[in-house]
Amino acid sequence: MASQQTGSQSRYQDEAGTFLTIMDEMAPQIRLDYSVESLQRLDQFITEHFDPPGSKFVAETLPVGIGCYVGEVIIRHLGGHWNKEGKAEVNAIGPVDAVFPIDKALKRFTEGREHSLAWYYHSIQKHAYEAEHGIAPKNEEAAEPPVPANSAKDGGLLGFIKGLFGGK
Numbered sequence: 001m002a003s004q005q006t007g008s009q010s011r012y013q014d015e016a017g018t019f020l021t022i023m024d025e026m027a028p029q030i031r032l033d034y035s036v037e038s039l040q041r042l043d044q045f046i047t048e049h050f051d052p053p054g055s056k057f058v059a060e061t062l063p064v065g066i067g068c069y070v071g072e073v074i075i076r077h078l079g080g081h082w083n084k085e086g087k088a089e090v091n092a093i094g095p096v097d098a099v100f101p102i103d104k105a106l107k108r109f110t111e112g113r114e115h116s117l118a119w120y121y122h123s124i125q126k127h128a129y130e131a132e133h134g135i136a137p138k139n140e141e142a143a144e145p146p147v148p149a150n151s152a153k154d155g156g157l158l159g160f161i162k163g164l165f166g167g168k
Contacts, residue, residue, distance in 0.1 A: 010082035012102075016072040019065030032069065034076050039118040042066065046108060046117075053112045063109050067102030070117050074101060078125055095131035099124055 020032050030041045046066075050056055071090045075081060080093035089098045107115040129135075 011086070012068045012071055012082045012088065015065060016068035019069050022065070034069075034073050036073060036077055036118070036121060039070065039073060039121055042069070043108075043113075043116050043118050047113060050109060051112060053110050058109050063105040064102055066108075066117070067105035070101040070105060070121070071099075074099065074121060074124060077121075078128060093124060094128040096124060096128050 020034075023030060023032050027045065030038070030045050032038050032042065050058060067088070071082065074090055074093065078093050080090045080096075080099075083089045083091050083098070088102045089100050091098050093099065101120070104115060104117065104120050108117060
C-alpha cells in the first residue's frame with residue numbers, strides 16, 4: 001500500500017492541525033495547544049456538549065479530528081509516529097507497538113466518560129515507562145497492558161484502578 005504521507009507530515013497530522021484551527025475559532029476557551037493538560041479540557045468539552053453518549057448527533061469528522069489531535073499529543077510528548085502505511089495508528093512509542101487514538105475518540109463519543117482521552121494518554125505513558133524500565137505488573141490483571149498493541153480490549157478506568165489495588 002502506498003504511503004499516505006505528504007512530505008514529512010501524515011494526513012493524520014494534517015487533520016490534527018485542521019481540527020486545532022477549527023476549535024480555536026469555535027471554542028477558544030478550550031485552549032488546545034498539544035499539551036497533556038489540553039486533553040483534560042477536551043474531555044470536559046465533550047462531557048459538557050455530548051454526554052450522555054447518543055444524546056446528540058456527532059458527525060464522524062469530530063471524533064476523527066479529536067483522535068488525530070490526541071495522536072499528535074502522544075507523539076509530541078511520548079514519541080512514536082503515525083503509521084507509515086497510512087493506518088490510523090501511532091507506532092513505536094518506546095516498547096509500545098501501536099495505539100489507536102482515533103478509535104479511542106470514537107469510543108469516547110459512543111461509550112462515554114470511561115473512555116477518557118486524558119486517561120488514555122496516561123495509560124500509554126505508564127505502560128511505556130514500565131516496559132522500558134522492566135517494571136513487572138503487580139498482579140494478573142495489571143499484567144495486561146492498559147493499551148494493548150493489537151487488541152480491541154480496553155479494561156477502562158475501573159479495571160485499571162482495581163489493578164492498582166490488587167482487585168480482580
